[in-house]
Amino acid sequence: MALVPCKECGTLNSSEVEICLSCEYPVLGRPKTNWLKGLALLLALLFVIPLALYMIQTVSTQTNEPSSPPAK
Ligand SMILES: [Zn+2]
Incomplete structure (x- = not known):
């Protein structure tokens, strides 16, 4: 499981989540x-x-x- 930094706020999120848990910005570049x-x-x-x-x-x-x- 990798940690991906949010492009918006820099929070480290699991690569399994689609949106940032902090600001809900799409981590995988796939807007909800x-x-x-x-x-x-x-x-x-x-x-x-x-x-x-x-x-x-x-x-x-x-x-x-x-x-x-x-x-x-
Ligand atoms: Zn974020």
Whole structure:
């Protein structure tokens, strides 16, 4: 069992633990909130993509038919 110094506070932690026992900084360089960032990114994409598609659709509609109303 090796002791790994915390990158944040310098406390020696067991290499078996994932986060510092003192400051909870990820000892193994694997943030415990990693999945949370992924989820936030996913939500952002789910929000941004429809918005982008809507804006592209609006712009292309205005470009294709600048003045005339839609056909019958
Ligand atoms: Zn620490």
